[in-house]
Amino acid sequence: MEEYLKKALEIVGRGEVRLEETESTAVRVRNGQVEDAVVRREYRGSVRAFRRGVWGFATFASPEEAPEAAERALKLAEAAEGSGDLAQVPVVQDEVPLSLSSEDPRQIPLERKVELAKGYSQIMARVKGVVSAEVGYSDSYVREFFLNTEGSRVVQERVYTRVALSATAVEGSNVQNRYKSFGDQRGFGVVLGREAEAERIAAEAVELLSAEKVTGGTYTVILNPAIAGVFIHEAFGHLSEADHLHRNERLKEVMRIGERFGPPFLNVTDKPVPGEWGYYKYDHEGVEKKTTYLIKDGVLSGRLHSRFTAWVMGDEPTGNARAINALYQPLVRMSATCIEPGDAETEEVLDISEGLLVIDALGGMTEMEMFTFTAQKAYLVKNGKPVKLVRDVVLSGNVFETLKNVEKVGKEGYYWVGGCGKGGQFPLPVSTFAPYVRIKNVLVGGK
Amino acid sequence: MGAAERVFQYLKGKALEGFEVYEASSEEEPVKFDQGELEALERVRKAGIAVRVIKGGRLGFAAGSDLREPERIAEAAITAAQFGPEVGFKFPSEAPGAQFPEPVDWDPAERVRLGREFIAELSSIVKGLAVSVELEQGSYTVRILNSEGLDASYAKPFYKLAVWASGMSETGYVSDGFIRASVRVPKWEEALEGVKERLRNSQRLAKVERRDIPVVLAPESAWIPLRALDLGLNGRNLYKGTSPLKDKLGERVVGEALSVWEVPDDPELLGARPFDDEGVPAKRRALVEKGVLKGYILDLYSAWKLGLEPTGSAEREGYSSPPYPGVSAFEVMAGEKGISQIFEELGEALVVYGTIGAGQSNLLAGEFSFNIGMGFLVKGGEVVGRVKDTMVSGNVYEAEILAVSREQEVYWTHRLPYIALGGVTVSAKG
Numbered sequence: 001m002e003e004y005l006k007k008a009l010e011i012v013g014r015g016e017v018r019l020e021e022t023e024s025t026a027v028r029v030r031n032g033q034v035e036d037a038v039v040r041r042e043y044r045g046s047v048r049a050f051r052r053g054v055w056g057f058a059t060f061a062s063p064e065e066a067p068e069a070a071e072r073a074l075k076l077a078e079a080a081e082g083s084g085d086l087a088q089v090p091v092v093q094d095e096v097p098l099s100l101s102s103e104d105p106r107q108i109p110l111e112r113k114v115e116l117a118k119g120y121s122q123i124m125a126r127v128k129g130v131v132s133a134e135v136g137y138s139d140s141y142v143r144e145f146f147l148n149t150e151g152s153r154v155v156q157e158r159v160y161t162r163v164a165l166s167a168t169a170v171e172g173s174n175v176q177n178r179y180k181s182f183g184d185q186r187g188f189g190v191v192l193g194r195e196a197e198a199e200r201i202a203a204e205a206v207e208l209l210s211a212e213k214v215t216g217g218t219y220t221v222i223l224n225p226a227i228a229g230v231f232i233h234e235a236f237g238h239l240s241e242a243d244h245l246h247r248n249e250r251l252k253e254v255m256r257i258g259e260r261f262g263p264p265f266l267n268v269t270d271k272p273v274p275g276e277w278g279y280y281k282y283d284h285e286g287v288e289k290k291t292t293y294l295i296k297d298g299v300l301s302g303r304l305h306s307r308f309t310a311w312v313m314g315d316e317p318t319g320n321a322r323a324i325n326a327l328y329q330p331l332v333r334m335s336a337t338c339i340e341p342g343d344a345e346t347e348e349v350l351d352i353s354e355g356l357l358v359i360d361a362l363g364g365m366t367e368m369e370m371f372t373f374t375a376q377k378a379y380l381v382k383n384g385k386p387v388k389l390v391r392d393v394v395l396s397g398n399v400f401e402t403l404k405n406v407e408k409v410g411k412e413g414y415y416w417v418g419g420c421g422k423g424g425q426f427p428l429p430v431s432t433f434a435p436y437v438r439i440k441n442v443l444v445g446g447k
Numbered sequence: 448m449g450a451a452e453r454v455f456q457y458l459k460g461k462a463l464e465g466f467e468v469y470e471a472s473s474e475e476e477p478v479k480f481d482q483g484e485l486e487a488l489e490r491v492r493k494a495g496i497a498v499r500v501i502k503g504g505r506l507g508f509a510a511g512s513d514l515r516e517p518e519r520i521a522e523a524a525i526t527a528a529q530f531g532p533e534v535g536f537k538f539p540s541e542a543p544g545a546q547f548p549e550p551v552d553w554d555p556a557e558r559v560r561l562g563r564e565f566i567a568e569l570s571s572i573v574k575g576l577a578v579s580v581e582l583e584q585g586s587y588t589v590r591i592l593n594s595e596g597l598d599a600s601y602a603k604p605f606y607k608l609a610v611w612a613s614g615m616s617e618t619g620y621v622s623d624g625f626i627r628a629s630v631r632v633p634k635w636e637e638a639l640e641g642v643k644e645r646l647r648n649s650q651r652l653a654k655v656e657r658r659d660i661p662v663v664l665a666p667e668s669a670w671i672p673l674r675a676l677d678l679g680l681n682g683r684n685l686y687k688g689t690s691p692l693k694d695k696l697g698e699r700v701v702g703e704a705l706s707v708w709e710v711p712d713d714p715e716l717l718g719a720r721p722f723d724d725e726g727v728p729a730k731r732r733a734l735v736e737k738g739v740l741k742g743y744i745l746d747l748y749s750a751w752k753l754g755l756e757p758t759g760s761a762e763r764e765g766y767s768s769p770p771y772p773g774v775s776a777f778e779v780m781a782g783e784k785g786i787s788q789i790f791e792e793l794g795e796a797l798v799v800y801g802t803i804g805a806g807q808s809n810l811l812a813g814e815f816s817f818n819i820g821m822g823f824l825v826k827g828g829e830v831v832g833r834v835k836d837t838m839v840s841g842n843v844y845e846a847e848i849l850a851v852s853r854e855q856e857v858y859w860t861h862r863l864p865y866i867a868l869g870g871v872t873v874s875a876k877g
Contacts, residue, residue, distance in 0.1 A: 036769055037530045038527065039520075039524070042495075043513035053485075061512060062515070069490075076555075082486060131688040132689050175809065176809070216840060246482075247481065247484060248614050362808075365803055368622065370820065372803040372807070392808065444874070445817070446874065
């Protein structure tokens with residue numbers, strides 16, 4: 001196999017080749033009944049040739065086809081002229097095997113996965129008012145092979161295990177959903193013991209039926225760790241991806257290193273966290289992922305790079321070039337994006353006379369300085385206490401103003417499992433970490 | 448023998464109540480410019496098979512591109528059937544053919560030249576904007592073989608043009624552009640003129656004072672009510688009992704001005720197809736006619752669960768996912784009035800082209816809430832200025848459909864008009 005890949009490298013002269021093998025299972029159960037039981041096996045690869053600032057890229061279905069793909073990639077790269085080069089990176093020869101703290105999900109029979117999903121589904125379905133109790137179980141093993149013309153050779157294995165619990169309650173045309181997922185790269189253990197969560201999610205979906213829609217306007221909001229994580233990923237993380245910046249002079253001025261972006265107690269990083277959903281040791285250009293401070297003590301201090309954007313901006317590569325699979329070129333993407341813990345107790349963060357406590361994210365989207373994200377539920381807060389449940393809460397704003405409006409960052413937080421979309425590539429495994437965060441003057445859509 | 452035939456022969460020898468082999472392949476050749484610079488030229492081939500088997504009354508699914516031993520995929524499907532859902536449907540035995548235009552070679556050198564032309568034209572309009580362009584040519588093939596004797600296939604060329612200008616301007620971040628995709632090389636002249644005009648208009652700001660101002664969704668954002676209907680009519684949500692449109696056939700569900708059709712025979716739309724992704728013939732049909740619910744979106748499984756006939760509306764995401772109810776080509780039928788007349792009659796309105804976060808609300812319940820990415824305050828048919836930091840919230844089933852325009856545009860795989868909504872709430876910052 002490797003001789004074909006090496007041949008491909010000889011043909012491109014300057015570039016890289018990737019090959020991957022995956023094995024995955026997915027089970028979907030609704031109200032105790034199996035809806036899908038799916039097994040997938042993928043085998044695919046691609047070659048990139050770099051010439052005069054342009055990537056030529058071609059995919060192949062088996063290693064024997066790699067030399068043909070290499071010729072095609074080279075021809076495409078030579079078809080036109082661009083500008084720019086690749087930043088120098090160390091030559092790496094490494095193999096990264098699985099590192100699990102519980103059972104490898106590939107060793108678990110399909111039957112046990114089905115029974116697990118059925119069990120959670122039945123717990124949710126028993127809650128009065130729940131019409132649809134869905135559980136999605138999935139695991140995915142990936143073995144990636146990377147070679148480049150500079151002499152790097154990286155073989156990495158990862159295995160993702162995840163369970164997603166979703167309860168929908170209906171009353172007439174009022175449809176409410178509550179959703180939560182648990183996943184990591186540590187093995188099958190992460191999907192076990194979620195019975196209490198299942199029951200709580202189901203009860204909360206029913207509770208949302210009687211919640212009022214939030215009134216649109218400007219609020220002081222307290223984000224719980226899950227939605228604070230989505231906020232920092234969506235609103236700020238994407239802005240730190242250098243492929244948005246490297247050719248945009250105006251944005252580069254705005255995102256100048258050393259500019260104040262928030263209060264001194266605000267620290268934001270993107271880092272490799274072994275075992276977490278968004279973790280990888282080497283990116284898809286064979287570059288080791290480093291911890292990058294995006295904001296340090298409230299001041300803009302870094303951004304995320306591929307080798308190309310690092311060269312254009314004169315920065316060090318950060319190991320953030322990632323693709324959802326070997327049929328795609330890597331883009332600049334995040335890993336685990338974190339609001340580092342502050343020094344406020346959670347009660348202190350909540351201590352406001354009036355505002356909104358916003359819980360868990362349904363999704364988020366960003367358009368450069370503007371962001372929008374949707375909460376699964378929220379409470380009106382009065383004098384530091386959540387007093388009333390509200391729904392259909394969508395927060396939006398300008399990230400530069402919003403970060404400056406951060407008032408408190410809590411001490412305690414947790415990681416959240418995400419699937420990120422960019423440039424037609426979705427879902428890429430990412431993580432976030434955040435504590436409770438309080439922000440003033442946030443625009444909320446509503447009735 | 449190809450992988451699909453190998454698997455088909457293998458399955459024929461097994462004791463099964465039914466089976467299906469779905470083979471999909473695509474070849475895509477994009478030319479990509481990123482923010483004014485040529486970045487990459489690609490050739491991407493995707494190919495794989497999916498197998499469904501019915502054994503012991505249960506359905507199993509397996510798929511993959513690992514075709515070193517394709518029989519392993521068939522075996523995995525048989526194993527999965529032990530734990531799969533109970534089913535009572537049969538695979539279809541006949542499907543019509545289709546004629547798509549012969550592919551033409553959209554020369555990469557010509558596409559590089561064209562990309563540079565778009566960049567030069569658009570980047571001169573507003574200082575500080577960078578233009579990204581993707582010009583793609585490709586083809587799809589689909590083949591379905593099943594135990595009922597079906598062997599149906601089609602090959603379809605496609606061409607895609609995406610042009611996007613974005614960056615920081617005097618009025619803040621601006622992002623606007625267009626996407627055209629079709630089975631023919633798309634026409635772009637009008638779309639390009641539209642973007643130029645919006646970019647020029649984006650350089651003066653306006654503020655919305657009324658929370659009850661009418662909101663006009665331009666074709667670029669008219670997918671929002673469509674997405675809600677798509678979810679509500681979806682067979683999965685119907686049998687789950689989570690759709691607000693359950694048991695509402697023949698009832699008025701949205702404003703009378705709205706008619707929505709499934710149009711798989713529209714030759715301009717990328718989603719045109721002779722049969723769906725299970726081999727059931729695809730048909731032109733009304734889903735909503737003058738606000739009244741006329742049809743659901745059903746695949747074999749959901750139709751069987753609901754005791755209804757399948758509607759030829761099964762979709763797969765390539766080969767790797769099981770079929771799911773979905774419409775490949777929608778049309779929101781044109782109204783009678785021209786858009787200029789609609790603006791004049793509304794007096795004052797907010798027109799929305801780009802949204803931020805519109806897909807994330809509880810759309811199944813019809814709820815939407817988004818920030819305006821690119822939108823304008825219009826008075827007496829004249830653009831007053833760009834509106835920013837403003838949220839629009841409403842419910843598709845409760846909103847008043849004030850008007851639907853005569854003009855339609857092809858947006859992605861749909862044909863859409865301007866839709867004017869009343870009864871939605873506009874919240875501006877401050």
